[in-house]
Amino acid sequence: MKIKIMAYAVMLFVVLNGLAGCGKKAAESVSASPEGYRFTDALGQEVTVQNPERVVALMGSFAEIWLSAGGTLTGVTDDAFEERGLELSKEIVSVGKFNSPSMEKIIALNPDLVLLSSETKEHAALKEVFKQAGIPAAYFKVTHFEDYLSMLKTCTEITGKPELYEKNGLDAEAEIKEILSGSKPQTTPSVLLLITYSGGAAGQNSKTMTGKMLKDLGCRNIADENQSLLKEFNMESIVKEDPDYIFVIPMGNDDDLARKNLKETIEKNPAWSGLTAVKGGRYILLPKEKFLYKPNGKWAESYTYLWEILYGTNE
Incomplete structure (x- = not known):
């Protein structure tokens, strides 16, 4: 019931505040385009983006990954400041806590891409809300290092900076492989x-x-x-x-x-x-x-x- 109420409230907000420009821009981003980058997110959604510049990350770690991929941010959740200690400009807006983001603040930023966690139930509950508002929303699952590599690769393909995938992903993978190749005692701890x-x-x-x-x-x-x-x-x-x-x-x-x-x-x-x-x-x-x-x-x-x-x- 709370989710439905939230969805209706968001749609009402869109209508009453005249965000037609936002809806139009987001719809253009979602529509298939030869120049856009298309991928399937962690919820099985087909997402198409084209040079997104107004990106909102609803998790501090996702904000960091997007920056590592050479992207820019418009909005983040509080943990990007409080836990990650990211060096963010004063223009970047906080849209609330990662498990209770403000849809009103997100929509007001006119985003062309929102990054969410498929493992956070509060994020998954917003899937239809973003779809109805015409805002491209991509869900990622990052639990293990391999998941991080996958998200980073997708993000660098979106930004068109594959060299950052090598620097911030493949180099770390090589380090981990070297660590794991070290000799261990025969007994298993x-x-x-x-x-x-x-x-x-x-x-x-x-x-x-x-x-x-x-x-x-x-x-x-x-x-x-x-x-x-x-x-x-x-x-x-x-x-x-x-x-x-x-x-x-x-x-x-x-x-x-x-x-x-x-x-x-x-x-x-x-x-x-x-x-x-x-x-x-x-x-x-x-x-x-x-x-x-x-x-x-x-x-x-x-x-x-x-x-x-x-x-x-x-x-």
């Missing part, structure tokens, strides 16, 4: 990967961003085998598996608060201090910049960070 919340923590498997990196590095994630760890913190299962390493990704912006939450929830359990990883100093809080937020062009740095913890320096 077992790991527990946790992400913290205000009320505790839950496990993450190898399908997640950091989980995939650990798998690539030769680790066995205990949450792959014990699915109950993905729903709640299960000390009995953790004690039984007794992983070699425990990695924790803190949510939120306050690391001190994250540590406090850990102490007040999982660490107060008497069995926690008896775990092999805890006793051996292999209970590690990972930096959000490398493992919560998408590393984008610095993905190789995240792989290196984990490699050095697991196996020492890679020389």
Whole structure:
């Protein structure tokens, strides 16, 4: 119901505010054109764009990818400023939070392309709204490095700057391959990967961003085998598996608060201090910049960070 109301409100906004010029321009961008670039997005939509100059990115990491592809931005969400620390001009407008963007602000910017995440339900809910408003909207899925490469390639093909795909994508891929080619011990390290919340923590498997990196590095994630760890913190299962390493990704912006939450929830359990990883100093809080937020062009740095913890320096 809320989505329908939003859609009607947006259409009413378009009509009442005389944005016919916006609708006309967007319709021209969407129509098939020999000069345009056509691709299929993560939701299966056929998207056609032609030299977009007024681009709005509804996720900070997508704003960074678009800039890395040589594009320019008109609007971004707050996380582009707060989390990514991007150097953006004062002319670039904030259109709200990534999970609650303002359609009114987006439409007012007269965009010729909007970049959205197919994995964010609030973004997926806007698909028909953008279609009805005649605004080209492209959805991308970026969880793993390969997804980042795919989006970057599409963006550089749109901007016509393939050299930036090589610089910001293929060079990082070569670094990662070199890291993974390093020698590893014959024994496979077992790991527990946790992400913290205000009320505790839950496990993450190898399908997640950091989980995939650990798998690539030769680790066995205990949450792959014990699915109950993905729903709640299960000390009995953790004690039984007794992983070699425990990695924790803190949510939120306050690391001190994250540590406090850990102490007040999982660490107060008497069995926690008896775990092999805890006793051996292999209970590690990972930096959000490398493992919560998408590393984008610095993905190789995240792989290196984990490699050095697991196996020492890679020389």
